[in-house]
Amino acid sequence: METLEVLAAPYQPTKDWGDKEWNKFTKWLTGMLKINESTTVTFTKQDGTERVMNCTLKPEMLPVVETKPLAEGKQPRKESTTSIRVFDNDLKEWRSFTTKNVTRVEFTI
Numbered sequence: 001m002e003t004l005e006v007l008a009a010p011y012q013p014t015k016d017w018g019d020k021e022w023n024k025f026t027k028w029l030t031g032m033l034k035i036n037e038s039t040t041v042t043f044t045k046q047d048g049t050e051r052v053m054n055c056t057l058k059p060e061m062l063p064v065v066e067t068k069p070l071a072e073g074k075q076p077r078k079e080s081t082t083s084i085r086v087f088d089n090d091l092k093e094w095r096s097f098t099t100k101n102v103t104r105v106e107f108t109i
Helices: 019-035
Strands: 002-005 039-044 050-056 083-088 093-098 102-107
Touching (some): 019 039, 050 093
Antiparallel strands (some): 002 102, 039 050
């Protein structure tokens, strides 16, 4: 399994990162999630505890979702630029995490 320490090169998130750097990291991570059946993401939850999640965004691995038309007057949900919604392979449910809280990413090439 290939391991990428997010705090090591090529990505070194710091409090000094601006939107451009976080957007680049988020795009990279989303890309990894879309091509791997299982990506292990370690992050700090909002309550301060660490969470390790085996997750994916690979289309073949995602459950079939029945789409419902929006109710009259409702707007589609705005896509977040600070978190990523993923499918948790262990719980078989959708979960999300804040990109800035990611501390480690592991995946198999």
